[in-house]
Amino acid sequence: MTRGRCLCGEVTVQVNAPMTEMSACHCELCTRWSGAVHMAIDLETKDVTFEGPIKTHRSSRLATRAWCDTCGSALYLQDAVDTDRIEVFPGLFDNAGGAKLVRVVYADCHPDGFSLAGDISRVSKKEYEAAYPHLSEGTNE
Ligand SMILES: [Zn+2]
Ligand SMILES: [Zn+2]
Structure with missing residues (x-):
């Protein structure tokens, strides 16, 4: 079991699964929301317990993003x-x-000023959207 917390400590999280891999995303939604580059650990919802003052935003048909209502720390993205x-x-x-870090998606969409280095799997926007056809059906609305 692993415990974590937001910047101010009012939100706590407990994860009852191993956390071995994380991925990054350079899509426009993740970039705007994260401030630069989104990185996340993909888990089963049943293994994760959050407590505290949490606010959420349904950023697309596909996802809800959550943050601490006191300090603004990014907490999670729930697959809708x-x-x-x-x-x-x-x-x-x-x-x-x-x-x-094992994978970056929308890898070709990184800004001119930086990109993630290292031996990681790189999935382009085109490859990613081909694998998940529902993404192109008005994701941003
Ligand atoms: Zn907080
Ligand atoms: Zn993204």
Whole structure:
């Protein structure tokens, strides 16, 4: 079991599963919301318990994003289609929960000023949207 918390400590999280891998996303929604680059640990919703003052925003048909209502720390992204899946933000845990970056999606959409280095899997916007056809059906509305 791993415990984490937001910046102010009012929101706590408990994860009852190993956290080994995380992924990054350079899509426009994740970029605007995260402030630069979104990184998250993909978990089963049943293994994750959040407590505290949480606010949410339904950013698209596909996802709801959550933050601490006191300090604004990003907490999670809940898959709105497959509600058994949740992406939890690594910064809530010491040492990113021990998770390692293994994949970046929308890899070709990084800004000119930076990109993620290292031996990681890189999935382009085109490849990602081909694998998930529902994404192109008005994701941003
Ligand atoms: Zn907080
Ligand atoms: Zn994204």
